[in-house]
Amino acid sequence: MIRVFDAHCDALSKLWEERDLDFYRENERLQVSFPEMEKGNVSIQVLACYVPSTIPFGRRYHAVLEMLDLFYEKVAGEKLLPIQSRNDLEQCVLKNRKGAILFVEGAHALEESLVQLRTWHRLGVRGMTLTWNHRNAVADGCHEPNPSGLSLFGRKVVEEMNRLGMIIDVSHIAEPGFWDTLELSAAPVIASHSNVKRLCDHPRNLTDEQMKALFAKGGVMGLTFVDFFVTSEKRKVWIDDLLRHLDHVCSLGGVDHVGFGSDFDGITETFGDLTRAGDYSVLAEALLKHYKEAEVKKFMHENWLRVFQNVLQ
């Protein structure tokens, strides 16, 4: 069975919101749990700390601290190793262990402080999505009208993330900020959970020009299982629909620059045949029908491994 590296899920945020859930026990409400990771052969999972925008300024940074505490108290351990360095990542792969990488989704939780960014980093956070859907001190999200690019503070954040070896994630950012980040970042950047705009015209998806530029910089995009980022038709979505996105990414030269970022536990509606992490086995079977095994391995984990090994220190 092919190993899976999933570059985005909100399981940690869900565990923080619904304290009765146990990551090590199967539960209908949890799309990514340890038993589901085992079923789907998910080896490496990025766990994003997403702070809902309803949490007021002054409480957001602390909410991330609570999620990080929850991770070390209830999630990380012998069965799921915290991955904080290139060496941790390599050891995980060599020893066939499972690991998790901590991200923060949206710099609104950063509350405008580089000290706080460095503190997160010291606590093990290794990537950040620069924005969620709205404006923050770093840049504007994709749902802002008349969006601007990176602010002066945003430029400092990008440079500091480069210096610390943190992964810069441009999913959710509005186009001006996307282009500023690509121009400024010394390291490849990723779009952890975004699909193809040409096939589904949604502000969260990427244009062909954006994808080509991301690939040229050595970055990787993660196709995501959010049904309304796959088609704008009001109907049930299936893996076959997502394969059209994958085909298009490959036609732009993306065979070495595409993976998956499920957004599990951040979505309520799912594909008909892809509802939780355990279903990665169904996705693997579908991919093997259409692609060579060597390509499927790239999509399932190798492309993410390469870019994370490149950026982490």
Ligand SMILES: [Zn+2]
């Ligand atoms: Zn998201």
